[in-house]
Amino acid sequence: MKILLTGANGQLGRCFQDRLPEGWQVRALGSAELDIGNKSQVEEAVLSWKPDAIVNAGAYTAVDKAESEPESAARVNTLGPENLAHAARSVGAKLIHVSTDYVFDGKGTQPYRETDTTNPLGVYGKTKLDGENAVQAILPEAAIIRTAWVFSEYGSNFVKTMVNLAEKRDELGIVSDQRGCPTYAGDLATAIIELLQSNAQGGIYHFGGDREVSWFEFADKIFDVAVSQGRIEKKPTLNAVTTDQYPTPARRPAYSVLAGEKIKSLGVQLSNWEAALTEIIRKF
Template sequence: MKILLTGANGQLGRCFQDRLPEGWQIEALGSAELDISNASQVEAVIAAWKPDAIVNAGAYTGVDKAESEPEVAARVNTQGPKNLALAARAIGAKLIHVSTDYVFDGQGTQPYLETDPTAPLGVYGKTKLDGEHAVQSVLPDAAIIRTAWVFSEYGNNFVKTMVKLSEKRDALGIVSDQRGCPTYAGDLATAIIKLLEQDAAGGIYHYGGSREVSWFEFADRIFDVAVSQGRIEKKPALSAVTTEQYPTPAKRPAYSVLDGKKIKALGISLSDWDKALTEIINKF
């Protein structure tokens, strides 16, 4: 299978390349090699490579920065996926587009289904939702995977930040009133590969961790693993803080748990984020 991967230098992009099945060919492009918001460039690259499938792991992910750069976020998160969908349609390629839990307002109390109403709270979520709609309008058979709380051994993420902070500080305040399902990017990459191998039907899928936690609970577990592996000497004293006590430019969904039954029905396991922590923390 020939794959064109965007966002090649991000967490998901790098994990996807690490797990590429034997015999598959890949053209892995970062934003410097392919600006997905540039329609003519996208069309030319995809027409030349003629992939069987396009995996769009590229995105503008600066949730807070997007509030002051809505046009930039929209170019990457909305126009970019539309350009990829148009180019995929032109050559008959499959498209898998990665989206986010931020399309929801977080007012729910049960894991979000793919069919639940969307209501993004900020620019990032709105541009990602608009990107979903753009893809669906051009290529109804595209697969859209919403995910959340992504971490890995690559790039910047919550796990890395916690380990680094614990080396400098004896006490930390962690938000305790936001809940979600951490997702290891390597598990997400495997799920995408399995969707491609199965030639799964298009539509929206939810993919996240198999167990929900708050940021506070997640941090607590990160430090337990880091101490047990000798990555840090001692666990910092943790105090729970509320979202109100830790204001940010963009609002975050308070409840961000995604229901993964639809993708599990295809025989694809949800992310075992606890296992992943034990495997990657010493790689930092």
């Protein structure tokens, strides 16, 4: 299978390349090689490679910065997927587009299903939802995978931030009133590969971790693992803080647990994030 991968240098992009099945070919392009917001660049990249599938792991993910840069966010998160959908259709390629829990407002109390009403709170979520809608309008057979709280051994993420802070500070305040399911990017990459291998039908799928936690509980688990591996000497004192006590330019969904029954029905396992955490902290 020939794959065109966008966002090649991000967490998901790098994990995807690590797990590429034998015999598959990938043209992995980062934002420096391909501006997905540029229609002619996308057309050239797709027509010259003629992939069997396009995996769009590229995104503008600076949630707070998006509030002051809505046009930049929309170029990558909305126009980018639109361009890729048109190009995929022109060569008959499958498209897998990665989206986010931020399409929901987080006011729910039960895990969000694919059919639940969307209502993004900020620019990032709105541009991602607009990207989903563009893809579905152009290429209904495309697969859209919403995910959340992504971490890995690559790039910047919550796990790395916590481990680094623990080496410098004895006390940390961690938000305790936002809940979600941490997702290891390597497990998400495996799920995408499995969808491609099974030629899964298009539509929206939710994929995340197999157990929900708050950011506070996630941090607590990170420090337990880091101490047990000797990565940090001791666990910092953790203080639970509320979202209101830690204001940010963009509002976050308070509850963003994604129900994974649909993708599990295809035989895809959700992210065992606790097992992954143990492995990646060892790699730091």
